[in-house]
Amino acid sequence: MSRTAAKSAIDNAPPTAHFAVIPFNETSVPIQDFTDNHIRVKDVIDTVQAIPNRGTCLYDATFDAIQRLEAQISSPQERRAIILFTDGQDQLTVGSDEPCSTHTYSEVITAARPSANISVITPIHTIGIYNQSEAELNVGELRNMAAETGAFSAIGNQSNLNNLFQEIIAGLNSQLLASGQVFPQQGDNQAVLTIKLRNVDTPISATFNFFSNKNYDLPPPPVATAISNFQYNAAANTYTLSLSVGSSETVRQLIINVWDVRGGTQVSSDQIFENPNGTLVVEIDGSNLEAGRAYSIHVQAINQEEFLILDEEGNTLLTEREFTHDPPLSVEFTIQAVTPDFENGFFFIDLDVPEAGRVQTYEGFIVDDSTGSKIHDFGPTLFTGDRIQEQLPDAIRLAEEPSSYRVTVYLLTADQQRSEFTYEDFKPIPPEPPGFFTRVFAALSANPLYLGIIALIVLGVGGVLALRGRKKKEQEPVIVRPPVDKSIVLPAGLHDQEMLLGRQNVSPDEEEFLTPPPPKPDSTGSQAKLHLKVVQTNGATLEKTVDSFPFVIGREGSNLDISGDQRISRKHVQFTRQASGFFVTDLGGVNGTFLEDQKLPPNTPIPLGQNKIVRLSSQTHIEVEPVA
Numbered sequence: 106m107s108r109t110a111a112k113s114a115i116d117n118a119p120p121t122a123h124f125a126v127i128p129f130n131e132t133s134v135p136i137q138d139f140t141d142n143h144i145r146v147k148d149v150i151d152t153v154q155a156i157p158n159r160g161t162c163l164y165d166a167t168f169d170a171i172q173r174l175e176a177q178i179s180s181p182q183e184r185r186a187i188i189l190f191t192d193g194q195d196q197l198t199v200g201s202d203e204p205c206s207t208h209t210y211s212e213v214i215t216a217a218r219p220s221a222n223i224s225v226i227t228p229i230h231t232i233g234i235y236n237q238s239e240a241e242l243n244v245g246e247l248r249n250m251a252a253e254t255g256a257f258s259a260i261g262n263q264s265n266l267n268n269l270f271q272e273i274i275a276g277l278n279s280q281l282l283a284s285g286q287v288f289p290q291q292g293d294n295q296a297v298l299t300i301k302l303r304n305v306d307t308p309i310s311a312t313f314n315f316f317s318n319k320n321y322d323l324p325p326p327p328v329a330t331a332i333s334n335f336q337y338n339a340a341a342n343t344y345t346l347s348l349s350v351g352s353s354e355t356v357r358q359l360i361i362n363v364w365d366v367r368g369g370t371q372v373s374s375d376q377i378f379e380n381p382n383g384t385l386v387v388e389i390d391g392s393n394l395e396a397g398r399a400y401s402i403h404v405q406a407i408n409q410e411e412f413l414i415l416d417e418e419g420n421t422l423l424t425e426r427e428f429t430h431d432p433p434l435s436v437e438f439t440i441q442a443v444t445p446d447f448e449n450g451f452f453f454i455d456l457d458v459p460e461a462g463r464v465q466t467y468e469g470f471i472v473d474d475s476t477g478s479k480i481h482d483f484g485p486t487l488f489t490g491d492r493i494q495e496q497l498p499d500a501i502r503l504a505e506e507p508s509s510y511r512v513t514v515y516l517l518t519a520d521q522q523r524s525e526f527t528y529e530d531f532k533p534i535p536p537e538p539p540g541f542f543t544r545v546f547a548a549l550s551a552n553p554l555y556l557g558i559i560a561l562i563v564l565g566v567g568g569v570l571a572l573r574g575r576k577k578k579e580q581e582p583v584i585v586r587p588p589v590d591k592s593i594v595l596p597a598g599l600h601d602q603e604m605l606l607g608r609q610n611v612s613p614d615e616e617e618f619l620t621p622p623p624p625k626p627d628s629t630g631s632q633a634k635l636h637l638k639v640v641q642t643n644g645a646t647l648e649k650t651v652d653s654f655p656f657v658i659g660r661e662g663s664n665l666d667i668s669g670d671q672r673i674s675r676k677h678v679q680f681t682r683q684a685s686g687f688f689v690t691d692l693g694g695v696n697g698t699f700l701e702d703q704k705l706p707p708n709t710p711i712p713l714g715q716n717k718i719v720r721l722s723s724q725t726h727i728e729v730e731p732v733a
Contacts, residue, residue, distance in 0.1 A: 166206075
């Protein structure tokens with residue numbers, strides 16, 4: 106019932122009123138600091154729970170509330186009030202004579218009245234509720250506390266609780282606070298305050314005198330601010346805006362911050378500009394903002410007297426600009442392999458880009474791991490597919506020894522979203538240098554004239570030698586040599602090797618003919634097996650030792666099915682065993698197969714050799730190991 110009454114009172118309060126909620130027993134701890142978000146305050150009130158058999162430190166809680174209220178007030182002219190709601194007296198336990206508070210009633214009244222630190226009085230409105238009789242409360246002190254601070258007091262039982270709250274709120278709404286700017290001359294001055302009441306024709310006027318110790322000049326026009334050129338930089342995730350400031354000479358500090366519209370909380374630290382000029386360019390970091398959420402930019406100013414500057418309607422918020430943080434999403438991708446082509450002077454980068462259609466251009470660079478220096482830049486270039494071809498840099502093409510490199514690629518979308526991936530293990534192996542004759546042939550091929558001259562010289566020398574040999578042969582006597590017959594005459598009916606094997610007497614020539622060549626050894630052995638270990642990035646593994654070939658691996662309908670990776674084809678790769686060893690064949694899937702970092706040509710058996718890794722996708726690879 107008390108929570109309902111308190112929330113009803115908040116609904117009837119002025120919309121600009123700020124509330125704080127401070128429950129108390131032996132201690133007082135605020136559960137909601139001052140805010141004009143009335144919905145938030147009512148939600149917090151619903152969380153307050155009474156704790157039985159605890160003390161009621163009434164004066165400590167009131168004294169603490171006065172201090173907190175004074176710290177909240179930025180201008181001494183602002184209206185303020187404390188509503189003290191209690192159902193007991195200041196005592197440690199019900200019926201005890203021992204006080205709970207360390208502060209006294211007199212200290213509370215002194216803190217609420219004007220002093221050197223507090224320029225105006227702080228009204229303490231008191232609401233006391235009882236179950237059976239007023240004796241449960243210290244009614245006299247509650248009423249005196251309100252009277253001595255210019256406030257209202259309401260006492261009643263539980264059934265009348267809602268009316269008690271409404272009585273206090275009605276009293277608050279009936280109070281009027283008049284404020285205005287005057288520019289008096291030094292000495293005594295006289296002013297007239299006139300109030301026009303609703304539905305009353307005759308205004309109420311009062312004349313009063315006041316003293317000024319100096320002359321006051323008319324101020325410049327009021328400060329006015331305006332936001333323009335509000336833009337979002339997706340690449341830097343920042344907002345920029347232009348802020349114009351009128352009468353900037355009266356502004357000591359300009360304060361700009363960002364608030365969450367729905368939560369009513371400040372989400373960025375204050376940006377403070379000292380003595381701003383007429384136009385400012387402000388940058389706001391978007392890293393703390395949540396995508397799809399509404400935010401508001403607040404602009405406030407402090408004058409030379411260190412008070413918040415009010416606009417013409419009396420608001421401290423000079424300018425507000427709402428926006429929704431809706432940054433475009435970047436494209437995720439991975440580099441599957443980087444392959445050099447020393448023969449043609451290129452290198453290839455194979456990418457896995459699920460949203461390739463969003464990519465507009467690419468660029469990147471290569472870093473030598475041994476020195477940490479950049480050796481090559483490429484791009485920006487129009488993105489045409491998931492295989493990038495670039496010129497092989499001279500530092501790699503002309504290297505005599507293998508080295509390790511890092512390849513970084515950036516993908517840029519049409520909405521300026523930039524994605525990055527670095528391939529850490531690019532280890533190109535330079536080809537063996539060509540031999541002497543290969544270099545000579547390459548040099549002659551590059552100079553056809555020299556090749557023609559050498560050919561003429563060779564032909565000339567050969568012709569001279571042939572002519573001399575012919576003349577010498579004509580001069581030598583002819584020696585007739587008897588023929589040597591080494592042919593084998595087979596008897597009738599012996600037409601093949603098998604029939605010769607039945608003969609008892611075999612000549613040496615026949616024995617050489619009949620001796621079969623030695624069999625070609627099987628390097629794998631007839632019982633050689635292949636151990637396969639399937640490894641996926643989600644942590645799943647699958648192991649199998651294969652002794653029957655061919656053996657097919659795919660997503661479904663294969664000798665071994667791998668689930669959970671849509672990049673694997675239904676029948677993706679095949680392992681076979683031949684006399685010369687084990688072979689691996691890519692079966693023509695869309696994403697291909699890689700032996701270590703080398704992409705396999707489709708439907709072509711490739712020797713497994715000493716390689717240990719067969720990759721089917723960026724998520725799945727197979728560790729292979731021959732088993733005797």
